[in-house]
Amino acid sequence: MMVKLKTMLLLPILLIVLLLATSATAGQQGRKRTMKKGILLVAFGTSRPEAQSAFRNIENMVKAAYPGIPVRWAYTSEMVRKKLAKGGVYLDSPEVALAKMMDEGFTHVAVQSLHTIAGKEFHDLVKNARAFAQMNGGFESVLVGYPLLGKEEDLARVVEAIIKIIPNDRKKHEAVVLMGHGSTHISSAVYAAMMFYLQLKDPNIFVSTIKGSLPIEDIKKILLQKNIKKAYLMPFMSVAGVHARNDMAGDQKDSWKSILTQAGITCVPILKGTAEYNEIAAVWIDHLGEMLARFE
Structure with a gap:
């Protein structure tokens, strides 16, 4: 029954993701130019300097794995881009970044989403x-x-990784x-599937979201029912930015820590x-x- 539930949660979401990812692979037809490959890393973004270590880490890993391929960055959040610009830091939107790469003469670009789920921003x-890809x-x-x-298969793999990174003194x-983060998009159901996988390994690991159907109040009720007296709060987002530092770990009365x-x-x-x-x-x-392998 639980396996059927997991499959029902994931199947429509994964089909949508597969169709969308496939639809973005159409390349220009006709005369081939000398291949110039590029990588565009796309994140929601963060305005917190202390959270930038996450992006530096993944950029270093990308450059180590694929040396010689230029790497560019883009943030999907207009709000974050505007906030950074006020401080003199300028990040492109994915569309502007792609236009610049086109102007630089790149022929093949692998755009890597650094989002957690295939929500609205990934679809866009x-x-x-x-x-x-269709421009002449x-x-x-x-x-x-x-x-x-x-x-x-990503869920099972990420679950194993999470088990390893939980503090040893827990x-x-x-x-x-x-x-x-959560979302009103159907892909937000992946968070519930994630908790299903996690609880098969450890029944005291929970997933809650800022938006969507897994609010912290519901998790609190479960913790109280289980008479749990201590909880480790960990961001399940690429960076420990504003949400992690304020909504999760902040001192205001509506933060998860306070609740x-x-x-x-x-x-x-x-x-x-x-x-x-x-x-x-x-x-x-x-x-x-x-994606890079498909260029070959």
């Missing part, structure tokens, strides 16, 4: 990349790599609560994004490698 990224006189091919949880009777503390649960926040852990970042790197 694929659709817009497809438009660039532009790229010969633009391919978009899956987000972290883009394929069913006891089995203590909880681990992962903070996902659980008021319920008698001691909280230990871990301010480290998933892209800072090589075990998890490797999943994104492998998705990128799949």
